Amino acid sequence: MRDNSNYHDQINRSQIEKLREILNTLPSFCKIYFRGMNDIIAARTKIAYAYDLRVFFEYVRNNTDYCNNYEMQDIPMSILDKIKREDIEEYLEYLSLYKKDDDNDVMNEERGKSRKLASLRSFYNYFYKNELIETNPPSLVPMPKLHEKEIIRLDTDEVAILLDQVEAGTNLTRKQLEYHSKTVTRDLAILTLLLGTGIRVSECVGINISDVDFKNNKIKIIRKGGYEDVVYFGEEVEKALNDYLEQRRMIIPVDGHEDALFLSMQNKRISVRSVEILTKKYASNVTALKKITPHKLRSTFGTNLYQETGDIYLVADVLGHKDVNTTRKHYAAMKDEHKRKAAKAIKLRED
DSSP states (O other): OOOOSOHHHHHHHHHHHHHHHHHTTSOTTHHHHHHHTTTTSOHHHHHHHHHHHHHHHHHHHHHSSSSTTSOGGGOOTTHHHHOOHHHHHHHHHHTTEEEOTTSOEEEOOHHHHHHHHHHHHHHHHHHHHTTSOSOOGGGGSOOOOOOOOOOOOOOHHHHHHHHHHHHHTTTOOHHHHHHHHHHHHHHHHHHHHHHHHOOOHHHHHTOBGGGEETTTTEEEEEOTTSOEEEEEOOHHHHHHHHHHHHHHTTOOOOTTOTTBSSBOTTSSBOOHHHHHHHHHHHHTTTOSSSOOOHHHHHHHHHHHHHHHHOOHHHHHHHHTOSSHHHHHHHHHHHHHHHHHHHHHHOOSSOO
């Protein structure tokens, strides 16, 4: 059967199915929360929250006396009012190191704990504000202090080396070179597009041929959160895309993938995982000190744009950040560095 549905509709459908699957493993009253947050939280975020809540309720069942006699799905909502602030604090400590069902160790540092507490806060806030529970202990627990992480990005010379190595197949194994001869034009187009526009890898793989407008050098993309946006590209991206499209027109795609811009070796729309793998393959030969992923290519673009313009609002708009504070949080350190350079540039007396 031919699948003519839109790629993004397929992704949304799979996310809905995944969320339902996880919800079936949670206390039944959790469905009230996810229905109530349906138009507020994106599907991918809901899945992440559902996983986090499953970890929490597994902890409560196994480490407290509140509901150890219940099956997971039968835990009543009234349990939420029995949980105390101390239980939440002990839960965060538990997250430092615990074992999954498959007996593998799981570790969470400050960011992992912060996200799980944020999930729990959102969950409790919904029931508390709707007067379904009387207490809200997660709101009493401070968020873990996050230490700012250095932005990992490619320097200008590293970008040039990366693209040169993609073209030449430098340092690839014999087996990789066999594939390289078939994918070099596609791989170069993908990496040039990521570096030249700063789009997310999920946005990249979702592009259709009909989304690309060479007359105005722009591409329609579906942003994180499901809304449409437009990004513009320069001459280097234009050339890389045109070179690839010449080759792309010779390929017969699998049914349902006719309009997909980037195709896999199986002539289907390329996956996020495949782009992550090809990025790692080429970038590992550029620098051993930086772990380069598609998101780091996005950071490279954002850094370059901010250095060229100094306009944080422009960077936020181009990267598709709804809140400029998200952008400022990532690039504020660069502004401080500029200020430090200015201070060192002024000499009051000659040595």
